Each structure stands twice: as structure tokens, then as C-alpha cells.
Amino acid sequence: MIKYQLKCECGKEFESWFSCSKEFDRLEKKNLLSCICGVSKKISKQIMSPQVVSSKKETNDNQQKKIFQNVQKKLTELRKYVEKNAEYVGDNFASEVRSIHYDKKNVRNIYGKTSLEEHKELIEEGIEINSIPWVDKTDS
Numbered sequence: 007m008i009k010y011q012l013k014c015e016c017g018k019e020f021e022s023w024f025s026c027s028k029e030f031d032r033l034e035k036k037n038l039l040s041c042i043c044g045v046s047k048k049i050s051k052q053i054m055s056p057q058v059v060s061s062k063k064e065t066n067d068n069q070q071k072k073i074f075q076n077v078q079k080k081l082t083e084l085r086k087y088v089e090k091n092a093e094y095v096g097d098n099f100a101s102e103v104r105s106i107h108y109d110k111k112n113v114r115n116i117y118g119k120t121s122l123e124e125h126k127e128l129i130e131e132g133i134e135i136n137s138i139p140w141v142d143k144t145d146s
């Protein structure tokens with residue numbers, strides 16, 4: 007459906023819906039367009055910004071929701087994997103990761119928290135770390 011702003015010769019403006027742009031042309035040719043003034047049949051299109059009505063927006067919302075849920079699920083799996091395969095060192099992450107990197111002592115997988123500053127420093131020191139979005143557990 008396309009909505010056109012129409013203007014009658016009498017000066018009245020009104021909106022009307024058409025199934026397509028061709029329908030307007032068809033009705034115009036046949037003088038089937040009419041204004042409420044009932045006098046003039048000279049109706050013209052005002053603006054060429056058709057508004058298309060469809061259920062697409064809703065579909066997009068649903069799709070986004072699905073994608074989000076999917077990502078959430080994957081991140082939950084990732085979190086579980088990390089928790090299973092690495093040792094949590096909490097706020098000591100930066101110092102722990104350095105001792106592993108420099109002293110090669112107690113080499114293991116660890117995970118924990120860093121500040122943005124620490125994260126930058128570790129990267130600059132050439133220490134390979136990965137940031138992952140940490141999601142709340144939603145086991146339900």
C-alpha cells in the first residue's frame with residue numbers, strides 16, 4: 007500500500023491510499039479521483055514519499071531477538087567452557103598472567119578481571135589475552 011498526499015484544485019489537501027503507484031495514475035486518467043468539495047476532479051499528487059506498510063519491522067525485531075538469544079546462548083557456553091578449563095584468579099589476573107608469561111611458572115589457563123589500563127599494558131607487553139563478553143548465567 008502506498009499513501010499519497012493529494013491536492014485538489016480547490017486547495018484542499020488530503021491523503022489517500024493506493025495499492026500501488028500505477029493505481030493512482032489509472033484512477034487519475036479515468037477521473038475517478040474525487041475531492042470532498044465534490045466540484046473539481048483535478049487532483050494531483052503532492053509528495054513523492056510513499057509510505058510502504060508491511061509487517062517487516064516486526065519481522066526484524068523478531069530476528070534481532072532470535073540473534074540476541076543465540077549470541078547469549080553461545081556466550082553462556084563460552085563462559086562454561088572457560089570456567090571448566092581455566093582457573094579463576096579474579097582481580098589478580100594481570101599479575102598472574104605476567105608470572106606465567108615471564109617466569110613460565112605454573113603455566114596454566116587462567117581467567118579473571120583486568121582494568122582497561124591493565125588490559126592495554128598486557129597487550130603492549132606482547133602477552134596474548136582475549137577479552138570475552140561475560141554473560142550472566144541463564145541456565146533456565
Ligand SMILES: [Zn+2]
Pocket residue numbers: 014015016017018041042043044045046
Ligand atoms: Zn476540492
